[in-house]
Amino acid sequence: MTKTFTCIYHFLVLSWYIFLNYYIAQDETDEVKSKIFANGGKWKYMTLLNMLLQTIFYGVACLDDVLKRIRGRKDMTFLTAFRDLLFTTLAFPVSTFVFLAFWILFLYNRDLVYPKALDTVFPAWLNHAMHTFILPITLTEVILRPHSYPSKKTGLTLLAAGSIAYVSRILWIYFETGTWVYPLLAKLSPVGLAAFFSLSYIFIASIYLLGEKLNHWKWGDMMQPWKKRK
Numbered sequence: 001m002t003k004t005f006t007c008i009y010h011f012l013v014l015s016w017y018i019f020l021n022y023y024i025a026q027d028e029t030d031e032v033k034s035k036i037f038a039n040g041g042k043w044k045y046m047t048l049l050n051m052l053l054q055t056i057f058y059g060v061a062c063l064d065d066v067l068k069r070i071r072g073r074k075d076m077t078f079l080t081a082f083r084d085l086l087f088t089t090l091a092f093p094v095s096t097f098v099f100l101a102f103w104i105l106f107l108y109n110r111d112l113v114y115p116k117a118l119d120t121v122f123p124a125w126l127n128h129a130m131h132t133f134i135l136p137i138t139l140t141e142v143i144l145r146p147h148s149y150p151s152k153k154t155g156l157t158l159l160a161a162g163s164i165a166y167v168s169r170i171l172w173i174y175f176e177t178g179t180w181v182y183p184l185l186a187k188l189s190p191v192g193l194a195a196f197f198s199l200s201y202i203f204i205a206s207i208y209l210l211g212e213k214l215n216h217w218k219w220g221d222m223m224q225p226w227k228k229r230k
Helices: 003-025 031-036 046-071 073-112 116-120 124-131 134-144 152-177 190-222
Strands: none
Touching (some): 046 124, 046 134, 073 134
């Protein structure tokens, strides 16, 4: 793929995620939506945090593209490194996790994760934008350009830190409000919760390792961790 096509792709995806975040933010005073976002706001949901995360990543990718064309690639080492770190440790694992976890639970019992009442707030196209299209978009990024992966220890540690931060927020919201972010969690015992959160990390860590394998499969040894930058 040409650099120009990659730049255009990043810009279009960035515009798409900005639009989605803007659309979701509209009419937050709506009675149903305000009830959904009560006790923790909209950022308690991993789906919406992922929308923000993808917006940030593609914003960084666009900035990296533009500055490289203006100033030359040698000056972009830090920004490119940050772009790759953001994609490999968060943007790819989180978006893939949201896709897989949501649809597995939705198909099993949608009330556990996405009650039917949400259909009146989020139309079908928006549901797919938040939970379906995110996978082909992130896989396209894998195909378009190589990304430098950190060492497994560093990558999995950063992913664990992000996971712990999100779980801590979920628990804090529960202790403060007495309500769980997701109906599924209300059905689990303390031991069940510990097992669920542990298995969720193992799942997302496996996705991280899969991303590393896909990157190597597509690009081979072209990008040795933290040595070469595109």
